[in-house]
Amino acid sequence: MKIKPATTFVFSLLLYKLIFAWGKVIDGGCMLSSTFCEPRWDHFHIGVDLRTPQGAGMAVYAPEDGYVVRVKVSPYGYGKQLYFKLVSGEVIMFAHLSGFAEQIEELVRKRQMNLKRYNVELWARKDELKFKKGEILAYTGETGAGTPHLHLECHNEEFGIAINPISNLNTSDHCPPVIKRVLFIPIGEKSFVRGAQAPLSVNANAYGKNYFSIKYPVSFIGSLALAIDCTDFTSSAIRNNLGIYSLSLLENDSIPIFSRTFDYLPDSLFYLTQYAWTGFEGNIYYNLFAMDLKAGILENNGNKRNLKIVCADYFGNRATLKLELIPGKNNQQKRNGVISKNNELGSLEANDSLLSLVNPTLSIIKVGDGYYLKIVSERELTSVPALIAQYTDSAGKGLKSDTIFAEARGNHSFFARFLPPRRSRRMALHIIFPLEAKSTIKKYSIETYFVDTRDRRIIKAFGGKFQARFLPGALSEPIWCFFLEESGSSKQPQYIMFPERLPLTRKIELGIRIPEGEKQTGIMIASSNGGKARFLGARIENGYVVGNTLFGGIFTCDLDTTAPLIKFPFVNNARVRNLNRLYCRISDEGSGFGGEYTPELYINGEWVPAEFDPEKNLLEYRLQNPLEPGKYEIRVVAIDRCSNRAEAKRTIIVEGQNTIPKKTTINRKNRGSK
Template sequence: YLWPLDAERKLSSSFAEYREGHYHAGIDLRTFGRIGLPCRAIDDGEAVRLRVQPGGYGKALYLRTSDGRTAVYAHLEGFCRSLDSLAYHWRLDRGRNTCDIEIPPGRFTFKRGEVVAYTGSSGSVHPHLHFELRGADGAPFNPLENLYDVPDECPPILTGLSVVPRRWGSLVDGSPLAATRRFRLVADSRYAVPDTFELDGELGFGVRAYDQQTRGSYRMGWHETELLIDGALAYRARNSRFDYAHYGDVEIEYEARGGASPGRYLALFRKKTNSMGGREGAGAVTNGGPRDGVIALEPGLHRGEVTVRDAAGNTARGTFHFVMLPFGESGAVPPGPAAAPADEGAVALNFSQEVRAEGLYLGIKASPRLSNAPEAALLGDTTRAPLRVLPLPPDEYVVLVPPERFLGGARTVRVRGVDALGRAFERFKQLPLLAFETGSRDSVAVGEGLAARIQAPSVRGAAIVLAGAAESAAAAPPGLVPLGRPFTLDFAPEAFARYLLCTFRAERRAGLYRLDGEGRWRCAGVIAGETKAIEIRSPGTYAVMIDTEPPALRASALTREGPPSGYFKRRLIAVPVHEEGSGIDGESVSAFLDGRRVVCEYDGYRDRLVVPLPRSHPRGQARLRIEAADRAGNAGAAEYSVVIE
């Protein structure tokens, strides 16, 4: 295949990188801030699909090659002249601003090397070309594996190792929480973790790394990872291709971790819920004897090695060591005998909560210290089975409550014990959580007379969601009116086979908003614009708010340079628009020149509305009217006097 750009072969993203909610389906080619570079047909073929959207891929072209594969060019500024004409008139005739056109076979054919489109930044922040190749089955595959070479002599860089307890009672250095450590560079492309871990139970490992095409360039994902335990291959992950049916498995395979080396880690063990292709081996280790899907190790010192490789074959290796303790040496112990409750009010318990796929980890810290492990029970649980308690030196304990134990409505944990002075105590912890199995619903009160109803369309067994009032959250910006208090939803995404759904009864302008990492409220969905419920894609802080202000159209119309195909005028009309609430509804935007409707494109990344006009449009002074509404239905309009060149 021909390289799609007449430009230096420099990348800013690689295949199957982590993206929030999905894998990156292609490679990103750098254009060095430029817009309008010609995109060429990589082979003889025909255009089969053309899309114009304000988000996602923006303007995108799908080209079927002579061997049946599909090349995708995305984030374009525009298409070649014939396709620009098709996209414009299709929208104009239907009164639309977006399009997704399935092109009949043989209508637009191209020879290898012909210009089919031009690079841009539509649907994206920065100018670049997103380029991907799909097989005849529609599955994207890595074009750098066998088809294209890019100059790259820079090996990946290892930054962190995670050790993750996989089952109840499993410990890392005496703790049931995942541990992270930094890799240290010890030689050229060789790294090591200086600490030696003490492990008990079933555990998995994870790696944090990045690749660069040249030193100082963009940090990208890598191509292949191998985990060796005592010299034997334990796990391999190779990013060669994937099926869109497993697009969302990225949130299962990558885990955000804190600790000494916080960040996002690729799990080097196969989870039952992860169906991503190119993965082989068990990865997880245990001292508990042979079991399917786990590597059984003898007690003693063991050596691990992580190998990370990019598509050009550059390799980095990191080593670490761990001691497997005899099974159960530091595991859970049965609670000691508790005296009859005679609480003197002298024992204070501080509780903490962590949600995992295997259940709720309830941390207990006692003051003063206890004489032995306390007894814990879930009140109202029909099984009446005691809860296991794990002691953590010097004066902490962890209780695991499996998610299925909450399905019957039990929400209160009772803790009984005796402190070091022999004083008995009894404490209760009310757990603010929702419990789900496939198809079930639950709700959380978020204000007076207002409840957020949560539904789980598909659950892997049973799952829980911690739901409560947010301790602190950013104030709502002007125009957004809270209907209740912000609330948090904390859950393990891997426990759910499909996204959670949220509904609530409020006026049509009300929407669900999520607080992002920069402290800004982002709209997840609006009642008026949703035919179904609003998807909850990740844990976080949420609020139900009403967007009361329409989009603000700026007072003057500006112009910018148009797409280079020659179909449109050299200068286009661009109207700045400001919307901090629910967001612009791209299809609600209407533009009229002297009373006649024209196409108007919403560019949300640059907060503007663009009116492209064909070269055939008459020149001269005209009256432009723009009408725009947000997703909540608030509408605004403005008129401008413009000169069309």
């Protein structure tokens, strides 16, 4: 990824470019289904995805002369992977494969049988697995993925970067990008957009195939940053939402303010998506600024400013948006209504003219350089609520109260810019809402901690019931973390960590203390963001159940004491003929499967390398040789991530002459391309 602010600053290694072209990778050309650095919530997509119209089993060819350096097999994540080093030094990674060239497949199977384990990793010597340009390396598939496609990455190991491989692929794009909306972000506590401190999203208006505008001028005071929600397509017939290759912001059509091009990405930025885009109200916006470089920040100079945003794909198809910024004023005025408070925690009285909320929920988000309280009311409101923020130090002393007037962004959502005291490393924050009944309030008590990038720190919140462990370098920038304890739907409390998107370079460790007397078997820590529990870990350490995460959000302890469910497609003592595969369905409603473990299949007590598809809940073994007539015991063992074990057996009776049908979809002979 390259960044060009007005001073033409770029990330290091900007001058590094690919100067060679590859041979074909798959038959029929390379149709893109995902692009390099395409937005993902928790990481950069550091490769491209290619459509495979024929599904699994399409040949993957060596793009240049080279040799295999690494092979990895797993049912999760990237599935079956192959790393191929070109003579020019770049390493190409192919993922989600269904199989490998015959000599590679033999090595994989040998390692699996020796270790009695499906998940294996091979490292090859330079002269061990050489391939010429156009020879078959592997076959496309869907291992570790939801649908068949080929994931391809290009890396330069010397510089530690991922490179956009699109210039070397036989692909095309005839459609310009589409611009959906622009996000206006106030920078600094004295900045306002259309009279408010909250970020403002404005829909773009189309007035041609690839021309857009913001219909009315946007007023602001102070400092402002822009971000844009846009997408690309390769053709009118294939409507995959693809990422953008380059963006630029110009003033008066010609003066460059900021630009970004996705040519490469340093490995160290893999998780730091907030450098490239901002998440707001469920949408992802490409940043036209860089906070760490103070690039792309617009200042109100008292004059009208005409800006142009240009989005382009790699093939030069462009979309242009024009907008106008004008000097504004602070529209915040003293509302009617009186809030009286004293120095007792939670003390608040509100008269009838003060708007109240109905079943409000609260979150804290970070956009640009600001922290915002986001309040959502169950009932649609025509005015905005007032809040009280009370601060105390770590000892609960030094109470200070501020009145916060929230600003409407929609009929139910309200935002209030919030700046924690910079001097403190820990404080308590109490947010008090006036509720529907005129004399009632709702109070959120939030523990607040400041964490620096160099800190090696374990934060123990709520008397040690919830903890977060940060290692030096885990954060790319200093940040305030906010912790909230709530009663969940179950007996276990929920712990909420704000902001949800953290500037992390690696995962942090979270722990929830197990109550005294409670069993420590089958317990796990889970994230329930979006309402569905997601397993984070089940390791027990010093009385805590521990897991790892890249996100804040909602966390809770959950109990999984239910074993996986195994279903065979045949009854016991079933009589079969011409059997070419054995399979069963395995499901788990709790912690699920993952990591280095894969469900296992045994034939007459002998382990065989059965493949597990967690998306389809399918464990399958394709027979290499026909089974001789006779009786066979088929046994399956499945252990979930909370160590719940299930075992099921079936006996089959193989009758008559058995043959393995000839393969028609995958031909693993190592032949050259035609």
